Every structure is written in structure tokens, then in C-alpha cells.
Amino acid sequence: MENINKKTNAEVLDQILQLKKSFAGRVLIAAHHYQQESIVNIADVVGDSYRLAVIASQSDAEVILMCGVRFMAESAAILARPDQKVLLPDFSAGCPMADMTTRASAEKALASIKALTGENAVPLTYMNSWADLKAFTGSKGGSICTSGNAKKIMSHYLSAGRKILFMPDKNLGINTARSLGLTENDMCLVSQDGLVPADCKNARVFLWDGYCPVHLEFTPDQVLDLRAKYPDITLMVHPECVEEVVGLSNSAASTEGMANEIARSPSGSVLGVGTEYRFIERMIRGNPDKTIVPLEKFYCSDMDRITPENILTVLKAYKEGCADSYCVSVKEQDQNDARKALSAMIAITEGV
Ligand code: SF4
The missing domain is CATH 3.40.50.10800 (NadA-like)
Known part of the structure; x- marks a missing residue:
């Protein structure tokens, strides 16, 4: 049985490679680090969510086939050229952490912080979030961050005397704040409904109560x-x-x-x-x-929703001109606002 499965898998991978060849560079396969080995092997680029979005948008390819979860495909769509399409093999590849924040509750939290402290906190939003939260962040003058540049961006806003609403991962927020020497008194936990405790008047970093279950x-x-x-x-x-x-x-x-x-x-x-x-x-x-x-063996089940079989299905659909149902798009206003937040991240990180 195992041999039959292996053979089938090898045949699927072979068909993917043949189709890729026939597209002559028009399709770029981008795979996240957490994808299974056989997918990494057929990918043109492998990286974290930010690297994938940037490389994909800089590519000449007409189509970016994202082997990752939906927020990664959205990030690529935010940065894509108008003539580029981003395809995702399975829309149920979500992210429980991204689901823990909504635009409406983030809006409520910012208003509560303002009411409590009299200050406009700046939203600082992790890349692992939905497009509408990235757009909200840009519309409020905030920035996106990755786990690689969160320290620099948090430090930038704190040095400017700003309070920060950090979303959606409290653990990245706490670890980053600690690395900058902040204490418990400087931090405050905001509920997933956007409720801010009344004793947080002097907090500098307001942490969304979200986390990655993995x-x-x-x-x-x-x-x-x-x-x-x-x-x-x-x-x-x-x-x-x-x-x-x-x-x-x-x-x-x-x-x-x-x-x-x-x-x-x-x-x-x-x-x-x-x-x-x-x-x-x-x-x-x-x-x-x-x-x-x-340290232990833990897997992200959402990443596992992408398989060689559904990649092949998308490539075949694209070849036949009927891949629209796999296309990830972001509303124009959201795309513009989210780009502002991504530009802020690049400007602060690169010091431009
Ligand atoms: S590893 Fe965690 S943050 Fe990444 S997609 Fe899976 S659940 Fe989301």
C-alpha cells in the first residue's frame, strides 16, 4: 500500500513539474518553510511569509501559486502588480491566530485606549493577520512587523513616545517588549473583544490576547x-x-x-x-x-491543507483557463491601506 501511495505521489509531482515547465516561468510556486518536503522540492522560492510576498511580487510571473496559509496569499495579493494573480490551492488553509482579531474589535480597542489614556496608540500588526487588519493598521498610521523586525519597529514607536496596540500575537509582543527592557507594568492585555482593563492607564504596549496554538x-x-x-x-x-x-x-x-x-x-x-x-x-x-x-514535534494542520494533489488541480485549472475560483484578491481600498502599513514597516526597518 505504501509503495502504491509513493508511486502516486511521485506521479503527481512529476505532472506538476511537467506543467510548470510548460508554463515557461509564467507561474511561480512559492512555499512557506512549514510546507512538506515534496512541496518545498517543487517550489521556485521558499521562505517566511514576508519573504514570499516580496519575492513573489518582484517576480515576472503572471501567477503566484502560494503554498501556505490564506494570510500569506493575501499578503502576496496586497503587494502584487495589477496584472498578477495569486492562487491558493485550498481556501480552508487558515490561521487560528489571525482569526483572533477582527477589524471591529481592533477599532474598539484603539478607542478604549484613547478614552483611558487620552492618547492615540499606534497599531503594530504582525504579518500573521488578515488583510483587513493590515488595512486597518495602515489607515491608522501604523505598521506591519515580522518576527524578525518587531523589535526595531516597537523600539521606533516607543522612542517617539507612542503607545502601541500590538496585534494579534501576545507572545511575540511580550518577548519583543522584554527584549527592549520593558516590565510587566509597561504592558497590558487587551481581550479578543477589544476590551482594555481600567488599570492600564500607564501601559506603553497594549497586547492583543492572541496566540499561535502550535x-x-x-x-x-x-x-x-x-x-x-x-x-x-x-x-x-x-x-x-x-x-x-x-x-x-x-x-x-x-x-x-x-x-x-x-x-x-x-x-x-x-x-x-x-x-x-x-x-x-x-x-x-x-x-x-x-x-x-x-524541542518537540508539533505540526500546523492549516499548512498541511496544501498538498501535491491540490497544487496539481490548480495548475491544471490554470492551464484550462478556469482557475478563478482559486484566486485570492483584496479589496482595492484595503490593498492601498495595507500597502501603507507594509511601506511603514520597510521604511522603519531599512531606516529610510
Ligand atoms: S503555525 Fe501558527 S501562526 Fe503559523 S499558520 Fe499555523 S497556526 Fe497560524
């Missing part, structure tokens, strides 16, 4: 167990993990940052990694001279 699975006990087993291990975790896990680790980094850290580590290093397991599996395979061990 990274939330990592615990301090797992870190202690790993360190007991590998006393010399260097442990890197994603900043979407809770602060206790980050505090017990050697570093917190985005997936791109982890890949670079692993590449830079000398041969023979013993490295622990705390993020989605498909990425870790690939790091293990690509770095046979190092011992790489997962």
Missing part, C-alpha cells in the same frame, strides 16, 4: 528535559512561544533567522529548535554535519 504547545518542562538530555545544546525557539520558554532558550528567532543561525553554526554543533516540525525536519536533512533535535 507554538503555544512548547513548555518550560520540555526545555528542561531537552537540556537534561543534551547538556551542551544551544536552543533556539520562535518568539511566538511563551516568554518562559524563550527565557530558558539561548535565542528567539524567526524561521529565516533560525535557518541562518543553523547554517552559521560550526560542524559538530548540537542545536535544539522549537518551531513547527516540518521546518526542523528539513534543517536536519540539510545539515548532516550537525546534531539538530526538535
Whole structure:
């Protein structure tokens, strides 16, 4: 049975490669780091959500086929040229964390902060969010951030004396604020309904009560167990993990940052990694001279909704001129506003 499945999978992948060839560069397949190996192997570009959106929009391709979750396809659509289409093989590839914030509740939270403190907080929104929240952020003069540049952008607004509404991941917000020396008194948790506690008048960073269910699975006990087993291990975790896990680790980094850290580590290093397991599996395979061990094996089920089979279905539909039902689009006003928030991120990060 396993052999039959393997053969079928190989046939599907072969058909994908043949179709890709027939498109002669008109279709760019973009895959997130958390995709399964066979998809990474047929992709033209692999990266985190920001890198994928930027590279895809800079490509000459007419079509970007996004192998990731829906907010990644939306981000590519926000940055795409008017003549580019973004296709997603399965619209049910969502993100529970992005679902934890709505534009209406974010609006309510900003108004509550203003009523409580008399100040207009600036929204700082993680890339892992829906297009309408990115648009809201841009319309209020805020910025998007990634796990790689959140520190720089948070620091920029704090230095300007601004209060920040950080959405939707409280853990990235807490870990970033801590890395800037902020204390518990500087932070305040905002409920998913947008309710701001009355005792938060002096807070500087208002953290949305959202989280990634995958990274939330990592615990301090797992870190202690790993360190007991590998006393010399260097442990890197994603900043979407809770602060206790980050505090017990050697570093917190985005997936791109982890890949670079692993590449830079000398041969023979013993490295622990705390993020989605498909990425870790690939790091293990690509770095046979190092011992790489997962903090635990956790998978994102939304990322798993993309399969070689549904990629093939989309490519066939595009070939036949009927791929519109796979097309991800963003309303023009939202696209313009979201672009402002993305431009703010680039300007602050690049110092322009
Ligand atoms: S890993 Fe977490 S943040 Fe990323 S798509 Fe899955 S649930 Fe969302």
C-alpha cells in the first residue's frame, strides 16, 4: 500500500513539474518553510511569509501559486502588480491566530485606549493577520512587523513616545517588549473583544490576547528535559512561544533567522529548535554535519491543507483557463491601506 501511495505521489509531482515547465516561468510556486518536503522540492522560492510576498511580487510571473496559509496569499495579493494573480490551492488553509482579531474589535480597542489614556496608540500588526487588519493598521498610521523586525519597529514607536496596540500575537509582543527592557507594568492585555482593563492607564504596549496554538504547545518542562538530555545544546525557539520558554532558550528567532543561525553554526554543533516540525525536519536533512533535535514535534494542520494533489488541480485549472475560483484578491481600498502599513514597516526597518 505504501509503495502504491509513493508511486502516486511521485506521479503527481512529476505532472506538476511537467506543467510548470510548460508554463515557461509564467507561474511561480512559492512555499512557506512549514510546507512538506515534496512541496518545498517543487517550489521556485521558499521562505517566511514576508519573504514570499516580496519575492513573489518582484517576480515576472503572471501567477503566484502560494503554498501556505490564506494570510500569506493575501499578503502576496496586497503587494502584487495589477496584472498578477495569486492562487491558493485550498481556501480552508487558515490561521487560528489571525482569526483572533477582527477589524471591529481592533477599532474598539484603539478607542478604549484613547478614552483611558487620552492618547492615540499606534497599531503594530504582525504579518500573521488578515488583510483587513493590515488595512486597518495602515489607515491608522501604523505598521506591519515580522518576527524578525518587531523589535526595531516597537523600539521606533516607543522612542517617539507612542503607545502601541500590538496585534494579534501576545507572545511575540511580550518577548519583543522584554527584549527592549520593558516590565510587566509597561504592558497590558487587551481581550479578543477589544476590551482594555481600567488599570492600564500607564501601559506603553497594549497586547492583543492572541496566540499561535502550535507554538503555544512548547513548555518550560520540555526545555528542561531537552537540556537534561543534551547538556551542551544551544536552543533556539520562535518568539511566538511563551516568554518562559524563550527565557530558558539561548535565542528567539524567526524561521529565516533560525535557518541562518543553523547554517552559521560550526560542524559538530548540537542545536535544539522549537518551531513547527516540518521546518526542523528539513534543517536536519540539510545539515548532516550537525546534531539538530526538535524541542518537540508539533505540526500546523492549516499548512498541511496544501498538498501535491491540490497544487496539481490548480495548475491544471490554470492551464484550462478556469482557475478563478482559486484566486485570492483584496479589496482595492484595503490593498492601498495595507500597502501603507507594509511601506511603514520597510521604511522603519531599512531606516529610510
Ligand atoms: S503555525 Fe501558527 S501562526 Fe503559523 S499558520 Fe499555523 S497556526 Fe497560524
